[in-house]
Amino acid sequence: MTLLSAEDIVSGYGKVEILHEVSVYVDEEEMVSIIGPNGSGKSTLMKTIFGMVDVWEGRVDFQAESIVDIPPHKIVRKGLCYVPQEKNIFPSLTVEENLDMGAFIRKDDYSEELERVYGIFPALLEKQKQVVGNLSGGQQQMVAMGAALTLDPKILLLDEPTAGLAPNLAKMILDKIKEVNETGVAILIVEQNAREALKLSNRGYVLAMGENRFTGNSRDLLKNEEVGKLYLGG
Amino acid sequence: MQLIVNGILMGAIISIGAVGLTLVSRILHFFYFGYAAMLVYGAYLTMTLFNDVGLPLLPSVLISLPLLSLLAILIDKITFKNLRERGTGPFGMMVVGIGLELFLRSSVRLLWGSDVMRYDLPIRRAIVFPFNVRITPNQLVIISAAFALMILLHVFLDQTKIGKAMRATADNIDLARVRGIDTERVITWTWVIASISAGFAGFFLALDTRLVPIMGWKLLLPLFAAVILGGVGNPYGALAGGMIIGISQEVSAGFITPTYKPAVAFVIMTITLLIKPSGLFGRGGQG
Numbered sequence: 222m223t224l225l226s227a228e229d230i231v232s233g234y235g236k237v238e239i240l241h242e243v244s245v246y247v248d249e250e251e252m253v254s255i256i257g258p259n260g261s262g263k264s265t266l267m268k269t270i271f272g273m274v275d276v277w278e279g280r281v282d283f284q285a286e287s288i289v290d291i292p293p294h295k296i297v298r299k300g301l302c303y304v305p306q307e308k309n310i311f312p313s314l315t316v317e318e319n320l321d322m323g324a325f326i327r328k329d330d331y332s333e334e335l336e337r338v339y340g341i342f343p344a345l346l347e348k349q350k351q352v353v354g355n356l357s358g359g360q361q362q363m364v365a366m367g368a369a370l371t372l373d374p375k376i377l378l379l380d381e382p383t384a385g386l387a388p389n390l391a392k393m394i395l396d397k398i399k400e401v402n403e404t405g406v407a408i409l410i411v412e413q414n415a416r417e418a419l420k421l422s423n424r425g426y427v428l429a430m431g432e433n434r435f436t437g438n439s440r441d442l443l444k445n446e447e448v449g450k451l452y453l454g455g
Numbered sequence: 456m457q458l459i460v461n462g463i464l465m466g467a468i469i470s471i472g473a474v475g476l477t478l479v480s481r482i483l484h485f486f487y488f489g490y491a492a493m494l495v496y497g498a499y500l501t502m503t504l505f506n507d508v509g510l511p512l513l514p515s516v517l518i519s520l521p522l523l524s525l526l527a528i529l530i531d532k533i534t535f536k537n538l539r540e541r542g543t544g545p546f547g548m549m550v551v552g553i554g555l556e557l558f559l560r561s562s563v564r565l566l567w568g569s570d571v572m573r574y575d576l577p578i579r580r581a582i583v584f585p586f587n588v589r590i591t592p593n594q595l596v597i598i599s600a601a602f603a604l605m606i607l608l609h610v611f612l613d614q615t616k617i618g619k620a621m622r623a624t625a626d627n628i629d630l631a632r633v634r635g636i637d638t639e640r641v642i643t644w645t646w647v648i649a650s651i652s653a654g655f656a657g658f659f660l661a662l663d664t665r666l667v668p669i670m671g672w673k674l675l676l677p678l679f680a681a682v683i684l685g686g687v688g689n690p691y692g693a694l695a696g697g698m699i700i701g702i703s704q705e706v707s708a709g710f711i712t713p714t715y716k717p718a719v720a721f722v723i724m725t726i727t728l729l730i731k732p733s734g735l736f737g738r739g740g741q742g
């Protein structure tokens with residue numbers, strides 16, 4: 222079953238068109254990677270799906286229902302969570318408060334989800350009362366992802382969750398993401414560590430200059446010579 | 456000793472005012488110059504209710520606050536909301552803020568005149584404390600009320616969901632939306648808090664001195680300094696920053712001519728901007 226699909230998306234900033242008919246979809250419980258060079262429009266695609274950037278043409282459906290023109294604060298309520306590439310935490314709030322804000326829309330008890338988040342990222346447990354702006358880059362990424370997980374979403378959109386992290390830490394975060402995916406949460410992830418991300422994913426998309434360049438299951442993409450040479454660093 | 460007590464008094468007034476300013480400044484991407492007018496309106500509305508309508512002092516203050524909030528929310532809906540939706544940057548917001556300040560300040564002259572006024576209260580002698588420290592009963596009321604307010608503000612911002620959402624929105628409005636926060640609603644609430652903050656600060660200042668249409672404008676510089684010192688958008692920083700500015704302004708009067716008091720705020724503000732632009736109580740890495 223298709224969970225999320227964006228079809229022939231055209232969008233951009235001001236008058237500048239960035240995405241020229243880009244399509245992606247994610248099935249239930251699937252993990253899908255989007256890779257591509259800097260400036261190819263990966264983040265713009267995520268923002269467009271989440272209603273942060275207007276859709277000029279094309280459609281975005283979640284569970285067979287259009288979510289175009291729905292503001293971000295209402296899209297969350299449908300079970301989509303998004304972790305932006307930059308500025309994905311509230312720096313002057315504590316770890317605990319950041320997670321509370323993740324669960325902002327919940328009126329019920331979410332202590333179970335909190336426990337799960339601290340279970341996935343035990344490093345956060347001892348930092349609960351600390352202001353997030355003072356934490357390390359890796360810990361900030363954990364907070365950002367943890368906040369999204371408090372909603373127990375059906376799908377997580379992650380934009381470069383390992384940006385700026387040391388390789389071993391990046392690997393650790395990616396493994397955690399796979400762990401989350403294995404609990405049934407679908408994942409659409411943009412990654413700079415393209416090879417690693419594809420290995421963990423079911424399928425992948427290569428985006429270049431605002432267009433779909435390659436699409437396929439991860440194994441084929443990893444084997445594809447052109448993809449390897451141009452986008453996976455040889 | 457007397458100077459320190461004066462400083463605490465001034466600091467209390469500045470702290471209370473700075474909380475509102477720091478929150479709205481984040482949302483408007485710039486210092487809100489119209490905030491000076493909010494202080495003035497707060498002081499004058501209270502005066503009308505007290506001197507003219509004849510209500511007791513506390514109810515006068517408490518009734519002026521919702522009126523002030525309504526005015527602030529109305530102004531936001533008419534002007535800033537449209538600008539926000541169009542993605543207007545700091546410069547546009549600043550210009551509109553200055554325009555509003557000028558407009559509102561002249562409306563104060565129109566409504567209440569330019570004469571110096573005061574609350575119709577009996578003048579009471581200062582109480583003399585050890586070390587020959589003199590404090591008037593009004594000043595005692597201001598200091599204790601300000602500290603009580605700080606505690607209430609803290610409880611609100613720290614314990615309530617809407618208070619946390621307000622700090623989150625001041626931190627990062629786009630992320631707040633992504634997290635499901637209806638930021639327009641939070642902004643409306645922020646104007647309410649800003650009105651309470653400005654209303655009390657204006658009232659305290661008028662109670663300690665007197666009412667003139669320019670009073671808000673004069674307090675604006677120390678308020679800016681307190682906000683910068685505390686980190687823009689950080690209400691706790693604003694409280695602490697206000698105290699620091701208030702005390703250093705007054706204590707400096709022991710060494711330099713009191714006319715230069717505002718310069719102290721200016722110097723502290725400039726030094727902060729040079730050394731640590733994010734403020735003493737910073738906002739950390741991202742932002």
Ligand SMILES: Nc1ncnc2c1ncn2[C@@H]1O[C@H](COP(=O)(O)OP(=O)(O)OP(=O)(O)O)[C@@H](O)[C@H]1O
Nearest residue numbers: 234237239257258259260261262263264265266306
């Ligand atoms: N807010 C914005 N306003 C105007 N142009 C923008 C904005 N954000 C991105 N762009 C432009 O859109 C294009 C695509 O940017 P985008 O951030 O989507 O790329 P990306 O694939 O995510 O790159 P990266 O790998 O560096 O994150 C770039 O040319 C960029 O300059």
Ligand SMILES: [Mg+2]
Nearest residue numbers: 263264265306
């Ligand atoms: Mg990007």
